[in-house]
Amino acid sequence: MDTSLAAPAERRTLRLAAPVAVYLAWLLAYAAAQLMAYAPHASLWFPPAAVTFAAVAAFGWRRATPALLAASATASAVTVMGHSTPASPAHWVAALVLFPVAHVMSFGLAARFALASVSHGPMPSLPRTVAAFLVGGAVASALAAWLGAWTMHWAGMLDRDAILATALPWWIGDYAGLTALGPLLMLGLRRLAERARLPLHDALYAFDALPRPPHTGGRLLPKLSLVLALALAGLFALAAVPEHESLLFPVFLAIVLQLWIAHTQGMLESLTSVAVISTVLVVAVASLGLGDHALTLQFAMVTLAAGSYFGLAIPVLYTDNSNLRRLLTHDAMTGACSRAFFLELAEQSRESALRRGEPVAVLMIDLDNLKTLNDGHGHAAGDHALVEVADACRGALRRGDVFGRLGGDEFCAVLPGCAAAQADRVARTIQASLVRARVSIGIAIDENPDMALHAVIDRADTALYAAKRAGRGRIASA
Numbered sequence: 001m002d003t004s005l006a007a008p009a010e011r012r013t014l015r016l017a018a019p020v021a022v023y024l025a026w027l028l029a030y031a032a033a034q035l036m037a038y039a040p041h042a043s044l045w046f047p048p049a050a051v052t053f054a055a056v057a058a059f060g061w062r063r064a065t066p067a068l069l070a071a072s073a074t075a076s077a078v079t080v081m082g083h084s085t086p087a088s089p090a091h092w093v094a095a096l097v098l099f100p101v102a103h104v105m106s107f108g109l110a111a112r113f114a115l116a117s118v119s120h121g122p123m124p125s126l127p128r129t130v131a132a133f134l135v136g137g138a139v140a141s142a143l144a145a146w147l148g149a150w151t152m153h154w155a156g157m158l159d160r161d162a163i164l165a166t167a168l169p170w171w172i173g174d175y176a177g178l179t180a181l182g183p184l185l186m187l188g189l190r191r192l193a194e195r196a197r198l199p200l201h202d203a204l205y206a207f208d209a210l211p212r213p214p215h216t217g218g219r220l221l222p223k224l225s226l227v228l229a230l231a232l233a234g235l236f237a238l239a240a241v242p243e244h245e246s247l248l249f250p251v252f253l254a255i256v257l258q259l260w261i262a263h264t265q266g267m268l269e270s271l272t273s274v275a276v277i278s279t280v281l282v283v284a285v286a287s288l289g290l291g292d293h294a295l296t297l298q299f300a301m302v303t304l305a306a307g308s309y310f311g312l313a314i315p316v317l318y319t320d321n322s323n324l325r326r327l328l329t330h331d332a333m334t335g336a337c338s339r340a341f342f343l344e345l346a347e348q349s350r351e352s353a354l355r356r357g358e359p360v361a362v363l364m365i366d367l368d369n370l371k372t373l374n375d376g377h378g379h380a381a382g383d384h385a386l387v388e389v390a391d392a393c394r395g396a397l398r399r400g401d402v403f404g405r406l407g408g409d410e411f412c413a414v415l416p417g418c419a420a421a422q423a424d425r426v427a428r429t430i431q432a433s434l435v436r437a438r439v440s441i442g443i444a445i446d447e448n449p450d451m452a453l454h455a456v457i458d459r460a461d462t463a464l465y466a467a468k469r470a471g472r473g474r475i476a477s478a
């Protein structure tokens, strides 16, 4: 539903629902992490990191923090109560204050860092934001894991010698969860914030207008199914013959194929496929008991996410490049070739026609009384007239003819293989198809390879001025 259509009562409900949604999403993500644990304090991934990142990015610190702290404190309290030994006051301080603060602060900072990266340069850059997300996320995960492990030690839950051994898998699991799900969750929570009309950070809109890849090669589902089938084939094969880790190769192949999705689908589809593949991977690893290969699979998941996010930038660059090239070679308003590009194309096309012994017609087309039109009806009316002339010319020309705007209200067309009678017909067609504008046209026929193109254009120009002097709206030949 469009945000503007959300009724005030619905918006109020959504505003109240937003923190509840964050709280529940965090706890759900925590439960998912517990299910995927392959060793004490080590999960294949830790999706709450992604929820915290996404909530702070979408709702801001003030709105997101209470729900996130509450969810994190709830989860830690349940864990503390589940311990066989009675919990000490230090346990409770760690569970209710230190763990939640360390977690929310770390991933909240990562979110703010990623958003700040968007407006850092002269214009938003997807690769820069992806790099900020990946680097900021790695630092945030390390901070969360290191502070978490020290908190456990301070509360008497962990020996000092075990801090590093606990913090390292903690770090990697947090990072895997963040990279796999963070960006997609951020889009989802942003949608909720929009519908509730919460004030949103401008950076959240920066990449909305990214062009979709021009040749979208089919639908997401068949591609995603193929990628998942490959990944699962690798995992099942390894479960059947655990001593051959090289059987994981199809999983890596699936990651390479995911780049195909990133290059041919839009951003939402790519983020979705990263999330789906990662989720299927962790569920399969947990159910097949492949925890011994956790590190390899976490590496695969992080590579999958990082490759896909950077991969998204490539179709955008292609499109930007072709837009830039078009701006350089074409007049933006009329779509005719720009002067330099026109002369280059016209020269090539004329040379090959003359080499074949064919004549080349050059038409100079000039809008009549544009100055009067501008002065009387404004520049926009003049612009419309110029566009009408360009459209009429294009409509009368064939494939292989070259058409450009030489400047102001002056257009030129070079028609290879076109003799005088046919050039005259083309000129009449142009004039006849104009409704509001009127043009004068000068024609020169070029059959002499020793003459330079600009000399032929000068002849057509002289004919054009003869047509103007004769009263405008006419056609004259050199």
Ligand SMILES: Nc1nc2c(ncn2[C@@H]2O[C@H](COP(=O)(O)OP(=O)(O)OP(=O)(O)O)[C@@H](O)[C@H]2O)c(=O)[nH]1
Pocket (backbone or CB within 6 Å): 366, 367, 368, 369, 370, 371, 372, 374, 378, 379, 380, 381, 382, 383, 386, 407, 408, 409, 468, 472
């Ligand atoms: N609206 C508009 N006017 C333009 C554009 N480029 C040039 N002009 C105006 O076009 C006018 C051209 O003036 P002239 O060369 O005297 O031509 P004209 O008024 O069409 O008179 P004739 O060609 O003699 O019929 C100038 O006033 C320019 O300012 C443009 O892109 N848009």
